[in-house]
Amino acid sequence: MSSRPSLFPAAGVFAFLAVLTGVATFLASGRPLIGLIGLVGAAVSGAAVLILLPTPQPATPAASPVEPAAGAKPAARKARSAPAASTAPVAATASVAATAPVAPAGSVAPASDPDRTSLVQICIYLRDRVTSTALATRLDQALAQVGVSTVEPTGERFDPSHHEAGGALPTTDDTLVGTIAAVEAPGYADRGVLLRPPVVTVYQRRQG
Numbered sequence: 001m002s003s004r005p006s007l008f009p010a011a012g013v014f015a016f017l018a019v020l021t022g023v024a025t026f027l028a029s030g031r032p033l034i035g036l037i038g039l040v041g042a043a044v045s046g047a048a049v050l051i052l053l054p055t056p057q058p059a060t061p062a063a064s065p066v067e068p069a070a071g072a073k074p075a076a077r078k079a080r081s082a083p084a085a086s087t088a089p090v091a092a093t094a095s096v097a098a099t100a101p102v103a104p105a106g107s108v109a110p111a112s113d114p115d116r117t118s119l120v121q122i123c124i125y126l127r128d129r130v131t132s133t134a135l136a137t138r139l140d141q142a143l144a145q146v147g148v149s150t151v152e153p154t155g156e157r158f159d160p161s162h163h164e165a166g167g168a169l170p171t172t173d174d175t176l177v178g179t180i181a182a183v184e185a186p187g188y189a190d191r192g193v194l195l196r197p198p199v200v201t202v203y204q205r206r207q208g
Helices: 004-029 032-052 070-081 084-099 113-129 133-145
Strands: 148-151 164-171 180-185 187-190 193-196 199-205
Touching: 113 133, 113 148, 113 193, 133 148, 164 180
Parallel strands: 164 199
Antiparallel strands: 148 187, 180 199, 187 193
């Protein structure tokens, strides 16, 4: 029996939080458009969490016992007259099958990779464009719940294989040359695999 209906209370909570976020954004800004953007962003982030979380797999019904056919009685009598040694492998096989571990009814199947990838990209797209700090934080939390983390390597040594140079900042301090001064756009990693490199500003030696 599937436990899918248990998601409805969570959906109600997300809907309430979305409305609350929209109203709070409208009251803080005094602009209906900003409030509407806050409402839509909160609703989308809540829906993304519900969809990205894996859904429980329904339990497999137990097979009903099969009654022997009427024509099988002579075969059964013939089998009883056979030597006892010939029935030993059959008994051993039945014993192994009876004691074999069965998957629990509440086992969870992994989410579909194509669907998960698309939803993660949508969340990142929204995260790059929202102007509300509350919505940005909510999207970061939704991404973190499915294993996606932000990459903001401020202060690290610039590595062109992991970072994208967006600008340069002159400096006379030789210890800072080649390090990352600021992050212009954060990158994202999915369970340790880089999805998008961060765009960074790099310290460069001041000329003259």
